[in-house]
Amino acid sequence: xxxxxxxxxxxxxxxxxxxxxxxxxxxxxxxxxxxxxxxxxxxxxxxxxxxxxxxxxxxxxxxxxxxxxxxxxxxxxxxxxxxxxxxxxxxxxxxxxxxxxxxxxxxxxxxxxxxxxxxxxxxxxxxxxxxxxxxxxxxxxxxxxxxxxxxxxxxxxxxxxxxxxxxxxxxxxxxxxxxxxxxxxxxxxxx
Amino acid sequence: xxxxxxxxxxxxxxxxxxxxxxxxxxxxxxxxxxxxxxxxxxxxxxxxxxxxxxxxxxxxxxxxxxxxxxxxxxxxxxxxxxxxxxxxxxxxxxxxxxxxxxxxxxxxxxxxxxxxxxxxxxxxxxxxxxxxxxxxxxxxxxxxxxxxxxxxxxxxxxxxxxxxxxxxxxxxxxxxxxxxxxxxxxxxxxxxxxxxxx
Numbered sequence: 001x002x003x004x005x006x007x008x009x010x011x012x013x014x015x016x017x018x019x020x021x022x023x024x025x026x027x028x029x030x031x032x033x034x035x036x037x038x039x040x041x042x043x044x045x046x047x048x049x050x051x052x053x054x055x056x057x058x059x060x061x062x063x064x065x066x067x068x069x070x071x072x073x074x075x076x077x078x079x080x081x082x083x084x085x086x087x088x089x090x091x092x093x094x095x096x097x098x099x100x101x102x103x104x105x106x107x108x109x110x111x112x113x114x115x116x117x118x119x120x121x122x123x124x125x126x127x128x129x130x131x132x133x134x135x136x137x138x139x140x141x142x143x144x145x146x147x148x149x150x151x152x153x154x155x156x157x158x159x160x161x162x163x164x165x166x167x168x169x170x171x172x173x174x175x176x177x178x179x180x181x182x183x184x185x186x187x188x189x190x191x
Numbered sequence: 192x193x194x195x196x197x198x199x200x201x202x203x204x205x206x207x208x209x210x211x212x213x214x215x216x217x218x219x220x221x222x223x224x225x226x227x228x229x230x231x232x233x234x235x236x237x238x239x240x241x242x243x244x245x246x247x248x249x250x251x252x253x254x255x256x257x258x259x260x261x262x263x264x265x266x267x268x269x270x271x272x273x274x275x276x277x278x279x280x281x282x283x284x285x286x287x288x289x290x291x292x293x294x295x296x297x298x299x300x301x302x303x304x305x306x307x308x309x310x311x312x313x314x315x316x317x318x319x320x321x322x323x324x325x326x327x328x329x330x331x332x333x334x335x336x337x338x339x340x341x342x343x344x345x346x347x348x349x350x351x352x353x354x355x356x357x358x359x360x361x362x363x364x365x366x367x368x369x370x371x372x373x374x375x376x377x378x379x380x381x382x383x384x385x386x387x388x389x
């Protein structure tokens with residue numbers, strides 16, 4: 001996949017969801033002013049937004065984008081990577097909104113919290129992506145799994161206080177989730 | 192009607208069936224050579240849509256086989272999609288101000304030179320004349336990647352002659368839910384061929 005194709009998919013899908021992203025960034029900004037310390041609100045709000053954005057990649061929500069991507073000469077795993085990047089970028093933008101508010105509120109540097117939150121949100125979002133090409137109980141199961149991944153990441157980073165442990169957990173979960181999504185997308189018949 | 196050019200057909204379907212979750216399409220058997228045109232009438236709109244997706248290599252046959260220039264979409268779908276361009280039935284909800292962005296998007300996905308894509312797209316759009324933009328844009332978008340086979344899912348028969356004119360000498364496979372629509376395409380193809388031989 002060329003970087004141009006990746007940028008085109010990312011740009012088109014972010015543009016299609018621009019209003020949702022704007023509202024999420026605004027919500028994160030408000031949260032940043034209301035609760036500039038602590039990571040619970042940030043991780044749970046942005047994870048929730050990541051799940052919503054992942055579910056927005058559902059086939060059928062933007063049929064013309066789906067058809068173009070399905071008929072383009074791209075491998076399933078390439079398309080999976082491009083589509084996975086969309087909710088991740090959107091969720092990271094919300095985290096940036098929160099960080100901006102936090103800085104403006106004078107809460108000082110919170111690099112560690114932001115790194116922990118970003119890892120948790122990306123893992124949650126990637127697990128939720130697999131729900132988009134499933135229906136019924138398996139779809140609900142993936143959403144629950146995504147929520148559980150976010151909760152585990154929070155537990156490791158904040159309750160246990162092990163940021164390296166949280167990062168390792170999130171890296172493993174993200175890798176497996178992305179691989180699973182790519183395989184499922186390659187076998188998926190859009191009928 | 193399916194024709195019988197078995198040697199190196201651009202599209203070869205042998206008892207191709209799609210079946211999943213109560214949805215069934217086929218069996219379809221046909222050979223379509225380079226530059227040939229086939230308008231296939233199916234039992235329902237749903238089946239016509241699925242057969243078009245099968246012929247474009249987007250959906251894989253559950254049983255039987257589909258070969259696009261001897262490539263099997265089940266294992267070489269990327270090769271198939273470089274050869275076959277799919278034009279969906281659903282009209283594209285874009286305005287004229289979105290056209291350039293849409294062409295740039297498609298050019299990026301098919302790795303086509305952006306300036307070439309925009310130039311070809313504007314020429315094709317002009318050729319399509321009075322065809323409604325919701326139907327013209329997907330067709331133009333499909334043609335910028337220089338496909339050898341164009342697959343149309345239930346194209347509007349009212350635009351048959353304009354569509355055939357821009358598709359030109361490429362192989363064309365269209366699916367239809369009614370015989371009248373297929374006849375419109377066959378008649379227009381015959382008229383264009385007769386005009387060309389004069």
